[in-house]
Amino acid sequence: TLSDTLPSSELSDAQKEGLVFMVEEEKLARDVYEYLYANWDLTIFSNIAKAEQQHMDTVITLLEKYNLDYAATLQTRGSFENEELQSLYDTLTAKGEVSVLEALEVGKLIEEVDIEDLEELVTGNIPDDLKVVYENLLKGSYNHLSAFVNQLSRY
Numbered sequence: 001t002l003s004d005t006l007p008s009s010e011l012s013d014a015q016k017e018g019l020v021f022m023v024e025e026e027k028l029a030r031d032v033y034e035y036l037y038a039n040w041d042l043t044i045f046s047n048i049a050k051a052e053q054q055h056m057d058t059v060i061t062l063l064e065k066y067n068l069d070y071a072a073t074l075q076t077r078g079s080f081e082n083e084e085l086q087s088l089y090d091t092l093t094a095k096g097e098v099s100v101l102e103a104l105e106v107g108k109l110i111e112e113v114d115i116e117d118l119e120e121l122v123t124g125n126i127p128d129d130l131k132v133v134y135e136n137l138l139k140g141s142y143n144h145l146s147a148f149v150n151q152l153s154r155y
Contacts, residue, residue: 009127011066018121019063019130021082024071025117026055026137028085028092029110031077036096036103044151048107048144055137062133104152111145 011019030052037045056074063070073079078093080086092110096103118141122134 008065009129011127011130015126015130016066016068019059019066019068020070022117022121022134022137023056023059023063023074024080024082024085025114026052026059027071027074028080028089029114030056032089032092032096032106032110034077035093036106039097040100040103042100042103042151044147045103045107048147051140051144055140058133058136062129065129101152101155104148104155108145108148108152111141111148114141115145 030049033045033049033052036042037049060070060074071081073081078089080089092106096106115138118134118138122131122138126134
């Protein structure tokens with residue numbers, strides 16, 4: 001990937017924490033979408049869950065590039081080291097069980113939160129490799145948000 005070709009930099013503690021948080025936030029999206037796909041069998045959830053896995057893999061590449069420890073829970077669906085993300089997962093899956101409309105609203109909310117967090121991470125003077133990854137994740141999240149808004153407009 002492009003980020004692999006860019007040189008490593010000295011990361012601040014906040015940048016390190018941001019990467020560790022982002023891999024779990026992308027996991028939250030993937031896990032919720034997989035859960036909602038199992039409940040509602042809507043292709044949008046399956047397709048976007050696969051994209052979220054790619055987002056996770058991209059962030060993991062950076063975590064490994066910088067030798068950062070990251071969540072041991074990445075392979076366990078619905079399990080998070082970050083307590084806030086665990087609580088959010090529990091809340092969103094419960095909300096998404098109510099109806100297809102609620103499930104789509106959950107998808108929209110996840111992408112809105114992801115965009116907000118990524119925009120915060122990409123601000124300021126950050127290393128080029130982080131900037132490239134975060135900007136690509138932002139593009140993906142905007143595309144996912146658009147897909148959910150489009151689906152919601154049909155209800």
